[in-house]
Amino acid sequence: MRGRKAKFQIEVDDNGCYNVTSHHVSNPKKAKVTVKRGKKMTIPRYIYEECFGEIPEGMVVRHKCDNTNCINPEHMELGTQLDNIQDAIDRGRTTKGEKNPASKITTSIAKEIRELQGNISIKKVAEKYNISVTQVWRIWTGENWEEAI
Ligand SMILES: [Zn+2]
Structure with missing residues (x-):
């Protein structure tokens, strides 16, 4: 990014997602950047406008990757605000089940996962065990199922 533009630190994951580590992007209240004329906007909105131009009135930036x-x-x-809702x-x-991974997988499955x-893609693992990519990611990073490490 050029000049005085906001800088972000990112980590790219297996989905190709640019996960921001320097800002709380997922918290829209904190994740505002100040752009020209003191206008504030959320980070995804800012990035979108940088890449594709101005966002039409009433439209919001949505994540295809969730x-x-x-x-x-x-x-x-x-998309529209309604889509977002x-x-x-x-x-x-979906997150109800996800908050409690124990409901879906056991320690031995976590171990297998x-x-x-490093052997197969995160998406394939998620499909194989019928869990979300996020859950696989959490197991891989040790955020969940530390006992399986
Ligand atoms: Zn993404």
């Missing part, structure tokens, strides 16, 4: 911490412009699309509802439904790290 990773709100991601600023890969290719993972973004425009629907997404949030759908996500609420850990052993697959």
